Amino acid sequence: MFKILKYSFFDLMRSSWSYVYFGFYLLLGIVLLFLNNDLSKAVITLMNVIIVLVPLIGTIFGVMYYYNSKEFTELLLAQPLKRSSIFLGQYLGVAISLSMSLILGLGLPFIAYGLFKSNAIWDFSLLLIVGVFLTFIFSALAFNIALSNENKIKGFGYAILMWLFLAIIYDGLFLMSLILFEDYPLDKVSLIGTMLNPIDLSRTLILLKLDISALLGYTGAVFKQFFGTSFGLIVSFLALAVWVGLPVLRITYKSIKKDF
Amino acid sequence: MVEITNLYKKFGKNEVLNGIDLSIKEGGIFAVLGPNGSGKTTIIKTILGMVIPDKGSIKVFDSSIKNNSDYRHKIDYLPQIANFPSNLKVNELIRMIKDLRGATNEDQKLIETFKLQPFINKKLGTLSGGTKQKVNIVLTFMFNSPIIILDEPTTGLDPISLIRLKELIAAEKAKGKTILITSHIMSFVEEVANEIVFILEGKIYFKGSIEELKAKTKQQDFEHAIANILTENHV
Numbered sequence: 001m002f003k004i005l006k007y008s009f010f011d012l013m014r015s016s017w018s019y020v021y022f023g024f025y026l027l028l029g030i031v032l033l034f035l036n037n038d039l040s041k042a043v044i045t046l047m048n049v050i051i052v053l054v055p056l057i058g059t060i061f062g063v064m065y066y067y068n069s070k071e072f073t074e075l076l077l078a079q080p081l082k083r084s085s086i087f088l089g090q091y092l093g094v095a096i097s098l099s100m101s102l103i104l105g106l107g108l109p110f111i112a113y114g115l116f117k118s119n120a121i122w123d124f125s126l127l128l129i130v131g132v133f134l135t136f137i138f139s140a141l142a143f144n145i146a147l148s149n150e151n152k153i154k155g156f157g158y159a160i161l162m163w164l165f166l167a168i169i170y171d172g173l174f175l176m177s178l179i180l181f182e183d184y185p186l187d188k189v190s191l192i193g194t195m196l197n198p199i200d201l202s203r204t205l206i207l208l209k210l211d212i213s214a215l216l217g218y219t220g221a222v223f224k225q226f227f228g229t230s231f232g233l234i235v236s237f238l239a240l241a242v243w244v245g246l247p248v249l250r251i252t253y254k255s256i257k258k259d260f
Numbered sequence: 261m262v263e264i265t266n267l268y269k270k271f272g273k274n275e276v277l278n279g280i281d282l283s284i285k286e287g288g289i290f291a292v293l294g295p296n297g298s299g300k301t302t303i304i305k306t307i308l309g310m311v312i313p314d315k316g317s318i319k320v321f322d323s324s325i326k327n328n329s330d331y332r333h334k335i336d337y338l339p340q341i342a343n344f345p346s347n348l349k350v351n352e353l354i355r356m357i358k359d360l361r362g363a364t365n366e367d368q369k370l371i372e373t374f375k376l377q378p379f380i381n382k383k384l385g386t387l388s389g390g391t392k393q394k395v396n397i398v399l400t401f402m403f404n405s406p407i408i409i410l411d412e413p414t415t416g417l418d419p420i421s422l423i424r425l426k427e428l429i430a431a432e433k434a435k436g437k438t439i440l441i442t443s444h445i446m447s448f449v450e451e452v453a454n455e456i457v458f459i460l461e462g463k464i465y466f467k468g469s470i471e472e473l474k475a476k477t478k479q480q481d482f483e484h485a486i487a488n489i490l491t492e493n494h495v
Contacts, residue, residue: 003359003360007356011345011347011348014347015347069345070343071343071344071345071346072344072345074310074339074343075339075343075344075345075357076360077308077309077310078308078310078332078335078337078339079332079357079360079361080329080330080331080332080333080360080361081329081332081360082329083329256327257312258312259271259305259310259311259312260305260310260311
């Protein structure tokens with residue numbers, strides 16, 4: 001698996017897309033710091049961008065890499081390699097190189113601005129950790145969609161729909177159900193509803209860490225009680241880990257049964 | 261060597277393999293023949309584990325290939341269409357495959373045989389179809405495995421390279437290897453094959469030597485014997 005990981009990783013490192021992605025975050029970091037002139041405020045703005053953009057880029061990159069490396073995959077399949085290690089190697093190659101672009105692209109301007117001397121370092125680290133989680137989750141989901149769809153156009157379509165659903169539509173439905181059932185106690189339901197969407201979960205996690213739970217409104221108090229404690233933090237990270245684990249398991253399962 | 265028992269495979273509603281039983285003995289060249297879409301490539305891909313059969317079993321060297329990948333160390337495979345990652349250079353690809361399968365020194369000799377030196381630092385995406393096929397041949401023959409599977413090996417080759425390929429196949433056969441070939445070039449098959457297997461609609465229609473096939477169809481030459489099978493079966 002590590003050999004495949006190595007080749008996928010270097011293959012991506014040589015492609016111009018990694019640099020575009022890296023350059024984008026570098027620029028974003030610099031612009032935000034320049035405009036806000038304040039580390040903590042830049043972190044908050046950054047959160048809004050990361051929560052939506054990292055999943056989108058993870059999704060598109062995952063689908064694109066899978067379809068683009070079809071030839072490479074077919075070449076590898078005839079070699080004495082396990083199928084699971086071929087696909088997990090490629091997946092990790094994508095997820096790790098994207099995470100690196102994210103960490104370096106955002107990290108460099110913030111470090112240059114004096115991150116290490118600031119109080120925002122923990123908030124910023126949490127932001128990067130969540131960003132890495134989201135990259136791993138969404139590239140795994142994208143690989144799943146690509147593995148199940150031979151047709152590129154369909155695969156791309158489903159992947160974008162998945163992102164749209166989790167990033168935007170889910171929130172709308174969630175909010176509507178909260179309004180619809182406002183006569184009932186909803187704290188547990190909304191907590192579970194948040195856990196079921198990695199984007200929501202990440203957003204809640206960061207907002208509470210940044211201590212702006214007022215933004216959460218109605219259920220804010222419940223959330224603060226839950227996520228604010230170390231127990232809540234551990235549960236949230238476990239939920240994110242499950243969100244990585246399940247799609248990865250399906251990649252292994254699906255790849256063993258597929259015909260090439 | 262290779263034992264295929266009762267193999268079935270469907271792609272959607274399309275039944276490609278309908279109960280194939282095939283036993284390939286050690287040593288010699290076996291040609292798998294059949295019209296387009298008869299299931300030749302599917303058989304080869306099931307042996308390699310790239311296509312998972314719906315039913316039936318395949319044994320290579322007396323061990324089942326199911327959920328196994330190590331047996332592919334014993335097989336060299338030349339795919340029908342040379343699909344390579346287009347941003348890799350030829351020598352990078354060769355180095356990578358060596359890294360994955362093990363060291364070998366045969367590649368230098370093969371590169372010389374097929375006059376590939378001028379292309380060694382070129383990206384695979386820029387090569388012509390014939391040159392890609394030569395790279396494909398180098399990758400296949402550089403390991404000394406007891407089984408060699410060639411899917412349409414002559415595609416895109418110029419006459420000189422074709423002669424070299426035939427020499428290469430003859431040399432491998434002389435080492436006592438088992439070689440499985442599919443091809444639509446009947447003269448090529450007639451020249452190299454010891455035994456042929458004719459597949460029709462996912463079943464084995466004929467298995468035996470070329471002489472036996474001629475006798476069975478009462479035809480003078482091989483090409484007409486094959487054509488005879490096809491017209492009789494309305495393909």
